Amino acid sequence: MTILMTVLGIVVFVVGLLVSIAWHELGHLSTAKMFGIRVPQYMVGFGPTIWSRKKGDTEYGIKAVPLGGYIRMIGMFPPGEDGRITARSTSPWRGMIEDARSAAFEELQPGDETRLFYTRKPWKRVIVMFAGPFMNLILAVAIFFGVMMTFGVNTQTTQVGKVSDCVISQKEQRDTCKASDPVAPAKQAGLKAGDKIVAFNGEKVGDWSALQKHIRDTIGPATITVQRDGKPLDLHASLIKNDVAKIDGSGNYTSGTTSAGFLGFSPATGIVQQSFGESVDRMGDMMRSGVKSLVAIPSKVPDLWNAAFNGEERKADSPMGVVGAARVGGEVFTLDIPPENQIAMMLFLVAGFNLSLFLFNMLPLLPLDGGHIAGALWESLRRTVARVFKRPDPGPFDVAKLMPVAYVVAGIFICFTLLVLVADVVNPVKIS
Structure with missing residues (x-):
């Protein structure tokens, strides 16, 4: 029975994870379509496609690995200085830039010239990129407030x-x-x-x-x-x-x-049960705690390494990945507490995941949403300064030039994710 309840808890968390990812990407999709940007794909998950269906000019689908999701927008990066995609260079950094630029135009069709992401005004691009994390924030707030004001908190x-x-x-x-x-x-x-x-x-x-x-x-x-x-x-x-x-x-x-x-x-x-005011205070505490935890992540790496490879005790405030959170979800359903308490704890776990998604994606680093937001804001600032001083319009900011940095950041994220994964498997955080 314990094994069955553990599996049920993991399944419930994975479903909540998929809903959260789909909800995030829906924010990007809806605002992109609202501003006339063509979106060829809306996918939940990575890897091989399990199911897909095309509606209009967008393919909607689910992939095998439920560890993220994405939408593809045409023209994420502007063309080269000559107005075209620059020929591939032998320089590895230039190759990264032009590979990213090529991918942004590989599905270009006749008539798409007016439906490119980079041609939209900076404030519209900010809205499109912010909409995804904002959807996670909305879901987190709705769950937290719903649980705190109806069920209550311990x-x-x-x-x-x-x-x-x-x-x-x-x-x-x-x-x-x-x-x-x-x-x-x-x-x-x-x-x-x-x-x-x-x-x-x-x-x-x-x-x-x-x-x-x-x-x-x-x-x-x-x-x-x-x-x-x-x-x-x-x-x-x-x-x-x-x-x-x-x-x-x-x-x-x-x-x-x-x-x-x-x-x-x-x-x-x-x-x-919490009042609306008490719920607001608690939500503010959670936001502050989330920001502090995000800033403190680099300092947690030695403890994670020791917990994963040296057999040291895993600290209660140690970062957890999807696998660790799923294990906690499995443990929740095995606790000897009333079912409504189990449901409340599971909802809090999903809400906490959504809050983390919001905060993490708002980091001003490519390839995160916050990196694209920072690029759009910088472009807006450059154009405003040029207009005030009556200088020529500098044109769109070429975010593609930052792709080498994006690859470095992505590499660091992948290494950290793998470290957390190992720690979650061999020395997981457990409910006390």
């Missing part, structure tokens, strides 16, 4: 999960009490597991972050109002200063310690 609450027996400094990093350790203020006050804290010093608290701030800002006597057995009860505690874990502006724990008020209990966690 979060710390104001209910007491466990009361500490003694006061231990965070710097000591131990769990057992010594005879010399003072009794925790929460235990002295009579706080019990299961109590729900509803007010602190007469001020109502509705969530853990507000209660946490009250506790950390207080040293000395405090009145804690709890709900116990359905009845309100006032408890009196004397909070002390202690070394506790640092938190960021969102209440998330970070490295290091700080001196603050200490009560001495652990909050219980539970599924809590």
